[in-house]
Amino acid sequence: MALGVGGSDPQTELAALSDMTGGIAPITAEEYAARIGKAQALMQAQGLDAVYVHAGSSLYYFTGTRWNPSERMVGALIPARGPLTYIAPAFEENTLRDYWVISGEIAVWQEHENPAALCATLLAGAVTVGLDESTPFFLFDALRQAAPAVTWVNARPVTAGCRMQKSTAELALMQRAKDMTLRVHQAAARILRPGITTPEVADFIDRAHRAVGAAGSSFCIVLFGEATAYPHGVKNPQTLQDGDMVLIDTGCKLHGYNSDITRSYVYGTPTADQRRVWNHEKEAQARAFAAAVPGAPCGSVDVTARTYLEEQGYGPEYAVPGLPHRTGHGIGLDIHEWPYLVRNDQTPLAPGMCFSNEPMLCLYGKFGVRLEDHFYMTEDGPRWFTQPSHSLDDPFGYGA
Numbered sequence: 001m002a003l004g005v006g007g008s009d010p011q012t013e014l015a016a017l018s019d020m021t022g023g024i025a026p027i028t029a030e031e032y033a034a035r036i037g038k039a040q041a042l043m044q045a046q047g048l049d050a051v052y053v054h055a056g057s058s059l060y061y062f063t064g065t066r067w068n069p070s071e072r073m074v075g076a077l078i079p080a081r082g083p084l085t086y087i088a089p090a091f092e093e094n095t096l097r098d099y100w101v102i103s104g105e106i107a108v109w110q111e112h113e114n115p116a117a118l119c120a121t122l123l124a125g126a127v128t129v130g131l132d133e134s135t136p137f138f139l140f141d142a143l144r145q146a147a148p149a150v151t152w153v154n155a156r157p158v159t160a161g162c163r164m165q166k167s168t169a170e171l172a173l174m175q176r177a178k179d180m181t182l183r184v185h186q187a188a189a190r191i192l193r194p195g196i197t198t199p200e201v202a203d204f205i206d207r208a209h210r211a212v213g214a215a216g217s218s219f220c221i222v223l224f225g226e227a228t229a230y231p232h233g234v235k236n237p238q239t240l241q242d243g244d245m246v247l248i249d250t251g252c253k254l255h256g257y258n259s260d261i262t263r264s265y266v267y268g269t270p271t272a273d274q275r276r277v278w279n280h281e282k283e284a285q286a287r288a289f290a291a292a293v294p295g296a297p298c299g300s301v302d303v304t305a306r307t308y309l310e311e312q313g314y315g316p317e318y319a320v321p322g323l324p325h326r327t328g329h330g331i332g333l334d335i336h337e338w339p340y341l342v343r344n345d346q347t348p349l350a351p352g353m354c355f356s357n358e359p360m361l362c363l364y365g366k367f368g369v370r371l372e373d374h375f376y377m378t379e380d381g382p383r384w385f386t387q388p389s390h391s392l393d394d395p396f397g398y399g400a
Helices: 010-016 029-046 057-063 090-099 115-122 137-146 156-163 168-190 198-211 225-229 272-291 298-311
Strands: 050-054 075-079 085-089 105-109 128-131 151-154 219-224 245-251 261-266 328-330 337-341 354-357 361-363 367-369 373-378 381-384
Touching (some): 010 168, 010 198, 029 050, 029 075, 050 156, 057 075, 057 156, 085 090, 137 151, 168 245, 168 261, 168 373, 198 219, 219 225, 245 367, 272 298, 272 354, 272 361, 272 367, 337 354
Parallel strands (some): 050 128, 085 105
Antiparallel strands (some): 050 075, 219 245, 328 354
């Protein structure tokens, strides 16, 4: 059996875990203010009069305000110059003040009123306004009717322009979140035994994330055997058997920032086929990492990994057996965010950008292998947040 896989029990492993969140600070009010300043500079350069950021990750990114989106309009108008204005239902005003980090005026609307009309009033004289791309269509539709003279455009050059490159504080939060999840992965591998079910493992992982200081798992995929061939799993739970490929993909959040790590290994003795595919996956991940050269287009990383895999007989392109999806995604406050390691993304790799590296190999009807670690770009090249899986026989490097 692989080193670090099996041989323990949930109670022992949970008892060995401790809170890992100490000494790590949330984003400061000064950094939120600097983000708004950068957004305003981008607006001025692109001729935007304002940007609306909707409840969710962009509102949190710019203001520190945690607010889940719903059918009610809650957000902020950030003008190209001057202070921002929040828009919210009148009955939520006090709660909004309690949640924000960056203060501002609040324009409120009563339940029978049209918040889009209120927003149009605030935008009097504006010509071009950017909409946070997470703004739901029903709200966009209401806004364009309420302010027909405004040209509404995608705010992505501003939102992504600010959010794609992470600050030192953001990288520190992401590093700690990933350290926490890797520790949980190690514990989860040790509780495996024949007969354990995927829901049992997922429940343990949630409790383990809580033990290391998170609010539980932000997501969790646990797959055994043939089910590992399907990137996001199958609807039915599985029961572990000797010789099964195991795939666990999970993460947590720390002050809103995501971790996301996948490990694949065999419970028991690997077959020659499992070993061959696992080694191809590891090499594809390594080649993708090496291709992440500052200034190169994001898509070149995907091309490098896919070219190697096609040379080994997979594909071609997205055909299976092979890699049916992109090599990686950006990550931050959203678990999937810009830019992406996919062929058509020509965004130049730049310091502070953070990516998953997961060129998964899927063999439908047999098994799959996904090794997912994340890296961030520096002036000198990519740096791993977590070190990749060591080997199929020693996935967590205990014997290294």
